[in-house]
């Protein structure tokens with residue numbers, strides 16, 4: 023995990039955002055092999071806002087294609103059985119910071135779906151950074167080799183974000199902090 027975070031910090035260095043390991047824990051009740059959507063949702067059941075949750079598993083099955091395995095995924099927890107997070111509602115104009123109570127007064131808490139990153143054992147060193155790219159607002163892939171959000175490596179050692187992707191990362195980070203979903207670390211220099 024430390025190596026993945028170090029790589030993510032290198033890749034995110036141009037965004038003004040850095041990551042620290044807040045806590046590392048082992049939960050023997052979590053499945054080592056995550057096969058279905060329901061199993062992915064269940065991983066989010068006990069998570070609380072305040073940090074980026076990365077759950078490491080042995081294998082992560084593709085939920086659309088049988089027999090295919092993924093290295094990682096940014097996953098939004100759905101389903102009525104899953105608790106949502108109550109977060110501070112942002113002002114109406116702060117898109118992409120919208121949430122359910124967007125039409126309510128801006129100081130009314132709103133419910134958001136928990137989201138997490140699942141990382142498989144086979145993940146290579148840049149997978150966490152890629153999933154963090156999704157976490158911070160970049161939903162789609164970029165097919166340019168060497169882009170962080172591409173599956174194809176480029177010639178450079180360190181994958182890069184486009185200017186628009188950096189902006190999305192920064193806007194999303196500001197939103198998540200404002201909502202209390204993320205708490206900036208005071209320990210990082």
Ligand SMILES: [Zn+2]
Pocket residue numbers: 152156163
């Ligand atoms: Zn992706």
